Amino acid sequence: QVQLVQSGAEVKKPGASVTISCKASGYTFPGYYMHWVRQAPGQGLEWMGCINPNSGDTKYAQKFQGRVTMTRDTSINTAYLELSSLRSDDTAVYFCARDRANGYSSTRLYFDYWGQGTLVTVSS
Amino acid sequence: DIVMTQSPDSLAVSLGERATMNCKSTQSVLFNSNNKNYLAWYQQKAGQPPKLLIYWASTRESGVPERFSGSGSGTDFTLTINSLQAEDVAVYYCQQYYVTPTFGQGTRLEIK
Numbered sequence: 001q002v003q004l005v006q007s008g009a010e011v012k013k014p015g016a017s018v019t020i021s022c023k024a025s026g027y028t029f030p031g032y033y034m035h036w037v038r039q040a041p042g043q044g045l046e047w048m049g050c051i052n053p054n055s056g057d058t059k060y061a062q063k064f065q066g067r068v069t070m071t072r073d074t075s076i077n078t079a080y081l082e083l084s085s086l087r088s089d090d091t092a093v094y095f096c097a098r099d100r101a102n103g104y105s106s107t108r109l110y111f112d113y114w115g116q117g118t119l120v121t122v123s124s
Numbered sequence: 125d126i127v128m129t130q131s132p133d134s135l136a137v138s139l140g141e142r143a144t145m146n147c148k149s150t151q152s153v154l155f156n157s158n159n160k161n162y163l164a165w166y167q168q169k170a171g172q173p174p175k176l177l178i179y180w181a182s183t184r185e186s187g188v189p190e191r192f193s194g195s196g197s198g199t200d201f202t203l204t205i206n207s208l209q210a211e212d213v214a215v216y217y218c219q220q221y222y223v224t225p226t227f228g229q230g231t232r233l234e235i236k
Binding site for chain 1: 162163166173174175176179185217219220221224225226227229230
C-alpha cells in the first residue's frame with residue numbers, strides 16, 4: 001500500500017533553515033509528482049510547490065520563491081523540502097502529498113496520498 | 125491566483141440528516157476542451173492529514189462512502205453528505221487545480 005512517512009518535528013530559530021524528508025513506499029516513486037502543502041496552526045491549507053521525482057524539475061509557489069528548495073533522492077525513494085530564512089509565521093505542519101497523475105511527466109495537481117505531517121516551530 | 129471561498133465556516137447537523145456545504149471560485153475552473161471542472165474536496169479529521177474525497181467536482185475517490193457527493197460547475201460547487209455519521213465530523217476543504225492549486229478556508233462540520 002502507498003505510504004508517505006515524514007521526518008519528525010523540528011524547532012528552529014528565526015533565520016535558520018529546516019529540511020523535512022518524505023519517504024515513499026508502495027508505488028513507483030519516480031512516476032508521480034510530489035507536492036508540499038503546509039497548514040499553520042488552526043488555519044487552512046497552502047500549496048508550496050512540487051517536484052518531478054523522475055527529472056528533478058520543480059515548480060514553486062511564487063510566495064516561497066527564493067526561500068524554498070525541493071529535492072529528491074530516487075535511490076531511497078525520498079523527497080525533501082528545505083525552507084530557509086525561517087520566520088515565526090512559518091510555524092506550521094508541513095505535508096508531502098502525492099499527485100494523482102501517473103505519467104512521469106504529467107501532473108493533475110490534486111493529491112491522493114498524504115504524509116502524516118511534520119510540525120515545524122519557529123521560535124526564538 | 126484563484127481564490128476559493130467556502131460557506132458556511134461551520135455547520136452543525138444532526139446524525140442521519142444531510143449536510144451541505146458550498147465552495148465558490150473567483151474564476152471558472154471548467155476546462156472547456158474536456159468539459160471537466162478542476163475541483164477537488166478533502167476531509168481532514170483532527171490531527172490527521174487531509175483525505176481526498178471527490179475530484180473532477182463529482183467523482184468519488186475509491187473507498188469513499190456513497191453518502192458523499194459533489195456537484196456544481198464553473199464557479200459554484202457543493203459537497204453533500206447524506207445520512208450524516210459520527211465519523212464525518214471533520215473540516216472539509218475544496219481545492220481548485222485548474223491553475224496553481226489553491227484551497228478554500230474550510231468548513232467545520234459538527235454533530236448537532
